[in-house]
Amino acid sequence: MVSILVVNGPNLNMLGKREPEVYGRETLDDIVARLEKVMDELGGRMEHCQSNHEGVLIDAIHRAKGVHDGIVINPGAFTHYSYALRDALAAVSLPTIEVHISNVHAREAFRHHSVIAPIAVGQVIGLGTDGYEWALRALVRKISRV
Numbered sequence: 001m002v003s004i005l006v007v008n009g010p011n012l013n014m015l016g017k018r019e020p021e022v023y024g025r026e027t028l029d030d031i032v033a034r035l036e037k038v039m040d041e042l043g044g045r046m047e048h049c050q051s052n053h054e055g056v057l058i059d060a061i062h063r064a065k066g067v068h069d070g071i072v073i074n075p076g077a078f079t080h081y082s083y084a085l086r087d088a089l090a091a092v093s094l095p096t097i098e099v100h101i102s103n104v105h106a107r108e109a110f111r112h113h114s115v116i117a118p119i120a121v122g123q124v125i126g127l128g129t130d131g132y133e134w135a136l137r138a139l140v141r142k143i144s145r146v
Helices: 028-042 054-064 076-080 083-092 130-145
Strands: 003-008 045-050 070-074 096-100 122-125
Touching (some): 070 083
Parallel strands (some): 096 122
C-alpha cells in the first residue's frame, strides 16, 4: 500500500478566503477530503500536514522517512527561500512533487524561482487546486513502477 505525505506551507490554511481570484474558492479541507478519496481509489493512504511555521513542516518531513513512500508539497512562500525545507526533503530521499495552485511564472518575478525544484521529481503549476490531484496520481504511479 502506497503512503503519501501531503505538505502545505504558510497561508494555505486560508484557501477559499485569501485572494479567491488567484487561488479559487476551494478550502484546504475540501482539497484534503478530495485527496483522501483519490488515495482510497488508488488503494493507498495519505497523511496531511499544514503549518505556517517552517520547523513544523521540517519535523513532519523528517518523520516521513520510513513511514511514507513519497511527498506532495505546496511550500507556499517557502518555495523561494527555504533552504531548510529543501534540505529536509533532500535528507529523507523520498520522491517529491511540488505543487502550486497559480501559475507562479505568470506572476511577480520573485515567485519564478524555486529552491525546491532541483530536488523534486516534478512540479505541477497553474492548474488550480486540481494540481494536487494530478501530483498525487503521478507520484503514486511513479512509486508503483519502482
